[in-house]
Amino acid sequence: MSPEDIAFRLILRKIERSSSLDFTHYKDKCLKRRLRVRLRALDIHSYKEYFDFLQNNDKEMNTLIDTITINVTQFFRDYTAFKYLQSNLFVPYSEDKNLFKLRIWSAACSSGEEPYSIAIALREAFGRKIERVKIDIFATDIDDKSLEIAERGIYPAKNLRVLLDKEPEIIPKYFDKQKDGNYKIKDSIKEMIQFKKRDLIKDAHFTRINILFCRNLFIYFEKTLQEEILKKFHNDLINNGYLVLGKVETILGIGESYFRSLSVKERVYKKRLRSEK
Numbered sequence: 001m002s003p004e005d006i007a008f009r010l011i012l013r014k015i016e017r018s019s020s021l022d023f024t025h026y027k028d029k030c031l032k033r034r035l036r037v038r039l040r041a042l043d044i045h046s047y048k049e050y051f052d053f054l055q056n057n058d059k060e061m062n063t064l065i066d067t068i069t070i071n072v073t074q075f076f077r078d079y080t081a082f083k084y085l086q087s088n089l090f091v092p093y094s095e096d097k098n099l100f101k102l103r104i105w106s107a108a109c110s111s112g113e114e115p116y117s118i119a120i121a122l123r124e125a126f127g128r129k130i131e132r133v134k135i136d137i138f139a140t141d142i143d144d145k146s147l148e149i150a151e152r153g154i155y156p157a158k159n160l161r162v163l164l165d166k167e168p169e170i171i172p173k174y175f176d177k178q179k180d181g182n183y184k185i186k187d188s189i190k191e192m193i194q195f196k197k198r199d200l201i202k203d204a205h206f207t208r209i210n211i212l213f214c215r216n217l218f219i220y221f222e223k224t225l226q227e228e229i230l231k232k233f234h235n236d237l238i239n240n241g242y243l244v245l246g247k248v249e250t251i252l253g254i255g256e257s258y259f260r261s262l263s264v265k266e267r268v269y270k271k272r273l274r275s276e277k
């Protein structure tokens with residue numbers, strides 16, 4: 001190992017000791033890309049120099065953890081995927097007279113924009129029929145700070161950019177605009193969601209799920225970990241359950257024996273039954 005590789009490993013170990021993160025199966029390439037963001041910001045040119053800078057520097061450690069976990073998200077991120085889900089899953093659910101409950105899991109929910117968007121899309125698809133169905137949306141993430149923002153439910157206008165652009169007319173139904181220009185999510189939406197801290201790798205999973213969202217986290221995981229998690233997701237879903245991944249993520253290898261693609265473009269997958277495998 002070169003001195004720089006050793007310094008890189010030492011930085012990772014230091015982060016793991018200061019947080020609940022475990023990078024064993026995260027891709028080095030992704031972690032290095034995130035680390036470089038900090039190095040550039042500080043005009044530091046080597047991991048060794050950065051490792052020294054990190055010593056007894058809690059402020060930088062917190063910034064580094066935020067940079068590594070990247071909680072970047074948006075309301076209705078990948079708008080066409082939400083439209084696809086609305087027309088192809090949510091509306092048919094609303095018309096199914098035998099459907100009395102729906103369990104949905106947003107498994108890397110960051111600061112809450114994704115689960116709130118799911119709740120809004122469901123309300124738009126169901127209309128008044130929403131009263132007939134008990135809807136539980138579980139929203140989990142490993143990052144405390146993101147979950148605090150999610151619980152608060154107040155967002156700057158820039159996080160609603162997609163909605164402001166595509167469907168501004170629905171915003172007053174689901175948000176109260178504050179005097180300072182921020183948007184506060186209404187209680188009718190908030191009540192549909194339970195936020196909890198969960199590490200997708202180590203903690204217990206939710207089960208009997210109808211739709212599982214795990215978007216923009218898989219890209220950080222090595223193939224073996226992706227496969228292990230896909231196997232668990234298969235188990236977490238009911239027989240005719242669905243999995244939704246992020247726009248640049250895909251199911252390959254062993255994962256294909258657990259899920260089949262419903263929309264290649266929108267990254268929506270259906271659970272394969274044992275008989276199909």
Ligand SMILES: C[S@@+](CC[C@H](N)C(=O)[O-])C[C@H]1O[C@@H](n2cnc3c(N)ncnc32)[C@H](O)[C@@H]1O
Nearest residue numbers: 069071073108110141142143199200215216217
């Ligand atoms: C880029 S955000 C994705 C947010 C949202 N799903 C979206 O697509 O807009 C990735 C999230 O994964 C979370 N995360 C990273 N490792 C995790 C783990 N092991 N378990 C649960 N969440 C994790 C991060 O804290 C971050 O909030």
